[in-house]
Amino acid sequence: MKANYGYLDGSGEYFITIDTDHCTECTEHGCVAACPAGLFEIIVDDYDDEVAAIKEEHRKKVKYDCGPCKPVTDRPPLPCIAACPADAITHSW
Amino acid sequence: MTTATKEYWRWKEYNWHDETMDPKGADTITAGVDIGSVSSQAVVMVNGELYAYSNMRTGSDSPDSARKAMNWALEGTGLKPDDIHYTVGTGYGRVNVPFADRAITEIACHARGGNMMYGSTVRTILDMGGQDCKAIHCDERGKVTNFLMNDKCAAGTGRGMEVFADLLNVSIEDVGDLSLAVDEEPPPVSSTCVVFAKSEASSLLREGWSTNRVLAAYCSAMAHRVVSLLERIGVEKDFAITGGIAKNSGVATRLEKELNLVSLKSKYDTQIAGALGGALFAKALVEKQRKKGG
Ligand code: SF4
Ligand code: SF4
Numbered sequence: 001m002k003a004n005y006g007y008l009d010g011s012g013e014y015f016i017t018i019d020t021d022h023c024t025e026c027t028e029h030g031c032v033a034a035c036p037a038g039l040f041e042i043i044v045d046d047y048d049d050e051v052a053a054i055k056e057e058h059r060k061k062v063k064y065d066c067g068p069c070k071p072v073t074d075r076p077p078l079p080c081i082a083a084c085p086a087d088a089i090t091h092s093w
Numbered sequence: 094m095t096t097a098t099k100e101y102w103r104w105k106e107y108n109w110h111d112e113t114m115d116p117k118g119a120d121t122i123t124a125g126v127d128i129g130s131v132s133s134q135a136v137v138m139v140n141g142e143l144y145a146y147s148n149m150r151t152g153s154d155s156p157d158s159a160r161k162a163m164n165w166a167l168e169g170t171g172l173k174p175d176d177i178h179y180t181v182g183t184g185y186g187r188v189n190v191p192f193a194d195r196a197i198t199e200i201a202c203h204a205r206g207g208n209m210m211y212g213s214t215v216r217t218i219l220d221m222g223g224q225d226c227k228a229i230h231c232d233e234r235g236k237v238t239n240f241l242m243n244d245k246c247a248a249g250t251g252r253g254m255e256v257f258a259d260l261l262n263v264s265i266e267d268v269g270d271l272s273l274a275v276d277e278e279p280p281p282v283s284s285t286c287v288v289f290a291k292s293e294a295s296s297l298l299r300e301g302w303s304t305n306r307v308l309a310a311y312c313s314a315m316a317h318r319v320v321s322l323l324e325r326i327g328v329e330k331d332f333a334i335t336g337g338i339a340k341n342s343g344v345a346t347r348l349e350k351e352l353n354l355v356s357l358k359s360k361y362d363t364q365i366a367g368a369l370g371g372a373l374f375a376k377a378l379v380e381k382q383r384k385k386g387g
Binding site for chain 2: 001002003004007008009013015046047060092
């Protein structure tokens with residue numbers, strides 16, 4: 001399942017997408033430890049699979065929470081994406 | 094002397110049950126209770142068939158709203174809450190349904206309910222709820238494959254529409270049809286934020302726009318905003334709209350036009366999709382439990 005967390009407002013689209021089909025095979029859950037802002041958590045979803053999700057309290061402010069990882073110039077690889085062995089994470093901005 | 098103020102935003106609350114069915118002694122009686130930020134629904138299914146439901150405004154206390162919705166759905170049926178074998182709570186207040194056996198997100202419940210309401214060919218469901226908007230892709234079994242939810246602001250939601258109905262003194266149930274009664278489609282209101290759209294509407298009225306024209310401009314802006322949300326996950330056919338706004342022909346028609354698609358219609362009330370999905374999940378879960386001997 002592709003789970004899109006974030007929002008769309010007058011200034012743009014800010015979504016973090018997790019392809020949770022990959023999470024069921026993942027044992028390390030590297031995204032959780034890698035994110036300096038603590039956005040990720042592992043949950044049991046509605047179909048009883050253990051998958052990564054963005055915590056509720058961050059979903060309406062991902063643009064700001066991710067800000068420090070996204071400098072305007074010379075953006076380094078994002079820690080969450082780098083830590084995911086399955087390329088399950090994408091950002092829309 | 095006091096003058097009663099008409100509440101234009103107020104929509105009709107109701108309950109229903111199938112008088113041709115006899116639920117007594119049924120193998121499986123399950124329920125779904127959807128506690129949304131604006132409205133609450135309870136659906137009761139008997140052996141997988143829709144038997145009863147209620148649709149009412151959510152009060153300030155979610156557990157109380159859940160109990161009221163359930164009691165109202167059961168009114169006149171002869172069933173008591175204890176007769177229900179398994180209940181799923183869903184919606185924004187899903188963890189506050191005190192008698193639920195399990196909580197399941199409204200995303201999964203809308204997909205499952207939409208699958209029953211519109212048939213297994215439905216692939217994209219747009220739920221326009223009271224304070225959020227959800228775009229969902231699902232497979233032929235009603236399992237979610239992709240979803241997106243926007244609940245950051247009230248634009249494009251039922252609450253936003255209620256605010257507008259009140260501002261323009263138009264009954265919420267008439268907004269859609271009146272918005273379509275214009276000779277020429279006006280440009281959409283430019284603001285996506287309800288607060289700004291409200292002040293924009295007031296100035297358009299002062300400029301001499303008719304109420305219908307302002308409604309048309311607002312419905313059009315709402316449809317346009319939702320389309321950009323849908324575009325994020327893409328629209329796969331067949332397409333259906335659930336939630337209260339599905340009943341607003343002014344938004345639904347404009348949405349279909351922008352998407353160049355006709356949405357599926359259902360004999361079921363579009364507002365019960367989440368609770369219906371909850372009751373379907375409940376049926377599967379109780380059967381699983383029984384198989385395990387639980
Ligand atoms: S690291 Fe990637 S695959 Fe593993 S849980 Fe996180 S998002 Fe899922
Ligand atoms: S960009 Fe940084 S803050 Fe945002 S989710 Fe990834 S690791 Fe966390």
